[in-house]
Amino acid sequence: MVFWDIVRVFFPKVVLVALALFAFRLVVLTLLEKRNPAHVLVYREVLPKDILVTFVIGFGVFPISNFLNRWIAYEPELPRLVMELPLAIRIVLYLLIGDLGHYWVHRLMHTRHFWRTHKWHHAPTYMYWLAGVRASVTQVTLVNLPYIAAGAFLAFSPWWIFWAIILKNTAQNDFMHFNRWWGNRWLEWFIVTPRYHHIHHSDNPDHYNSNLAALFPIWDHLFGTYVDPDTVQKPLRFGIGESVPPIRLFIGI
Ligand SMILES: [Zn+2]
Ligand SMILES: [Zn+2]
Secondary structure, eight states, X not given: OHHHHHHXXXXXXHHHHHHHHHHHHHHHHHHHHHHSOSSOOOHHHHHHHHHHHHHHIIXXXXXXXXXXXXXXXXXXXXXXXXXXXXXXXXXXXXXXXXXXXXXXXXXXXXXXXXXXXXXXXXXXXXXXXXXXXXXXXXXXXXXXXXXXXXXXXXXXXXXXXXXXXXXXXXXXXXXXXXXXXXXXXXXXXXXXXXXXXXXXXXXXXXXTTOOOOSSOTHHHHHHTOOOXXXXXXXXXXXXXXXXXXXXXXXXXX
């Protein structure tokens, strides 16, 4: 009994679920990528480091950012008319407005003064499902702002919405960094694909500040930051070409 009490204290249900999900992603996604990777990668060299980074993000960056967001996030109260819309419509509005805000926060982080908040995300010189896990405290705090504001559409929603959003965010991040040249022009009118986001990480100056969208590519088309993946020269190379002290990458300063 004492043993299980200790397990329960140190591994609450949410941590156990996260660990199980991570093990599933580790096996299934790595195997899927290895069938036909977009870029050659020695997984045993990058995985141990990135698993450590994942723990730093989960137990360091996320709690600190959540704490900061409590002080600076804005949660509007929406009119009753909006709140009476069907849940499916409110979910679509949440995704559209949150993603539009994410696009502009991302664009801001690619400007000279805010680049330091986002460097860590672009630091890896390789691309695969776990490469996009890096995000500084300042990046996560800033990116959370539009989603918290858009979260007003989901007030009074069923309990599972919270878990669905966490799952969607995880799947989205895994997918856009996936080490396969997946995607086509038709699909890329609707959703960001791996090859679409790989261009965003490219170290080729022609690709700087391009394909900034996180979920809906329409923002890149509307705001002039779209680069067609069919027109780029492969293979792409990644990274920021400088070494920055880890603590500065972590905080984003
Ligand atoms: Zn970026
Ligand atoms: Zn990325």
